[in-house]
Amino acid sequence: MSNGWAVPGYTEVRELGSGGSGRVVLAVHEATGTAVAVKYLSDRMREDPAFVREFRAEARLLGGLVSPYVTGFYEYVEAPDGAAIVMELVDGVSLRTVLRESGRTEPEAALVVLKGSLLGLAAAHRAGVVHRDYKPENVLVAADGSSKLVDFGIAAGRGSTPGVAGTPAYMAPEQWQGQPASPTADVYAATATFFECLTGRKPYDGGNFAELAVQHIEAPVPETEAPEAVRPLIRRGLAKRPEQRPENAKAFVAELEALAVAAYGPRWEERGQRKLAALAALLPLLFPSAGGAAAGTTAVATTSIGSGWAPGRGGWLATGLALVLGAVVVLTTDAAGTPQDPSALSDFATTSPAVPGPTPTAGPSHPPSPRPSATGSPTPTPSAPTASPTPTPTSWPSGSTSPSWSPTPTPTVSWSPTPTPTLRVTKLGVSLKPGAYRGDAAISLATQGRGPVTIVVQWFLGGTQGAYSVPDGTDTIVVEAGAPATVVQSHTFTRGRGCYGGVRVTTKPAAANASASDSQPLVRCTDLEPPR
Incomplete structure (x- = not known):
């Protein structure tokens, strides 16, 4: 950060990504040698109390999600000179990077990606949280072919009405209209990403926000461009009406498994994971462990408009203008006067969450309690740290509903197929x-x-x-x-x-x-x- 503040107890190794809203660095916990990812809120964003509250809310949300399919959360630290979230370091690359290199994936590999990140969404849905920004940039693929869901920056509570926000190419019809946040919108975005894995292109290609809105709301589902065996998933997941889609990610996983076993046999998942790992292996220099130069930014090209915005069929010209202006504001703000390259968005992106979080009070910082990695190799549990240097950071207040700081064992990722009951x-x-x-x-x-x-x-x-x-x-x-x-x-x-x-x-x-x-x-x- 510009003022040089760093989370006490950690040594920064190198930057993984940066942008107008902040940066993500690879760091090492000094007491244990555990590698972590630290997401810092930029000085400019810290000047706005609303952004600070939202940053805390993202930390609290991550702390409440314990799943091998979601990036692990270690601690939130806030001091007079900075604010940061300390997270599990996922040694992988974004699905966007994989697709940029390979163009598309084979169906079994696409099904593996969809299942892994759907299980991450399922953990959020169980907690009453809607991600609202599922896209290839927010899915990380590890070297073994497993995947994790990241970036809950604009997540919202189920049934809340946080307004129009998301990434236009993946937004469900009801999301464009500012309707209450629902897991079915996440199912839609996951299916749009699945379609992109299979075909190498997004489901709809409108040249501007107004065209995209109309296509997502009215255009036929382009299922015929995908392999015939998986078209039922695309029809279901991209259905125009929320009630025609699976009700949440867990229900969609059940449909996916039944279809995959019927179409590709009981070993589809094992083959798909191998194929996905092979694609990730083509990008060794982009893994955090490779020590390459930082790439990307922490800014996300999302559009956020007031909660009362809900255009009618006749208002799409004004809608398009409003959305374009909203995007210009977001991108200009993030860039601080420098245009952003949309293709360089970070794997560790964050934006404004809509889930309220607690206000921290002064207190000691807690070391992370690393969980097992996605490959099942546990990282060491830190011993008690030495006294933190000044300025003294702040942590969750005592008596709050924040997550426990003691080590939490997490099951390893299992890719064995689920048998279909008789x-x-x-x-x-x-x-x-x-x-x-x-x-x-x-x-x-x-x-x-x-x-x-x-x-x-x-x-x-x-x-x-x-x-x-x-x-x-x-x-x-x-x-x-x-x-x-x-x-x-x-x-x-x-x-x-x-x-x-x-x-x-x-x-x-x-x-x-x-x-x-x-x-x-x-x-x-x-x-x-x-x-x-």
Whole structure:
């Protein structure tokens, strides 16, 4: 930092990234020799009490998330001359760096990345926290092919209304409209990143914020660009309405595992991790342990607008202008007059969180209690440190709900596939409610046992009732046995190809009655085209 302040008890080795909002350094805990990452808030940001509160909130949030799939938190230190978060050092590179080098990944590797970071999101969702900024920059890939989720800088409590914020290429439709923070928005962003791993490009490529907003809200899901086997995950995760997506990251992991085992076999995860490790191995000089030059910044290109902003369909021109101006303000502020290179955003980025945190009071600094690394090799537990030099840093107040500072054992990352429990579908039914150009299929099923059930919905058009002669698309839904017995799936039929809409439903595992179907005349038949 400009005033030279450093967290007492640590020796700085080198800088890992820097920007207008702060910097991240590789440091060593003097009492134990443990390598850590220290994120410093910039002097300019410390002059704003709101930024300091938000920085504390990010620290408190990280301290409450104990998961091998989330960057570990050691301590928060605040003094008259500085503020810093001491974190686990992840010896890896960002998924963005991997994609920049390789272009795309094979499906099994993409599934491994998605599963690992979804498990990190699941830990946050269990704690009532929505990340709101899942993207390739915020997923770190270690040398063994494991992955971790980082940067909770703009996280928010579930159901809160912190306003429009995020990275536009990965923002869910409801996120653009400032609706309450929900885990389904994280599921959407994770799926957009998964799509990018598979195809080498983002799902939507609007030239400005207004175009991107319209595409995310209205454009069809570009599932056909991805390998056919994984399209059901993309359809589900990028669904326009939140209720059509898995309700949280844990539910999405269950769907992912069922699909991956069915499509690629029980050893998909082992192969995918090896492939991902091979891609990371192409970038050895970019790992923190390599001792290379610092790259990137700690600034994140996010857009944050007041919580009351919720444009209607007619207001996208003004919306685009507001978003562009918001981005200009953020980027100009972070750059302090120097344009930022969006491709150089740091793996250790941070922005403004919306989760309230405690106000520290004066007290002694605590050393970190390092947890096992993602590869399962534990780092040493620090012994009691020597007296901290002045200025005396501050820590969480006594009696607060801050995390414990004693060592917390963390399970190692396990990549063994989860077996699919045996189950039976004892009964299957469907009824079709037609409209002019669409139909709503109400699917009912009864199950025994536990595990995921894959529902395959085939749509047809025909010239007579019961004639399933013209295929018109297929949807795949994955539900847990014991979940609500009725699922509604909607479909827009192709115009001019028949007056009767039909639906046929099967399941995996197969239902006792094999399949169910229904056919009904479309409303348009009476007014818009003669029967055929």
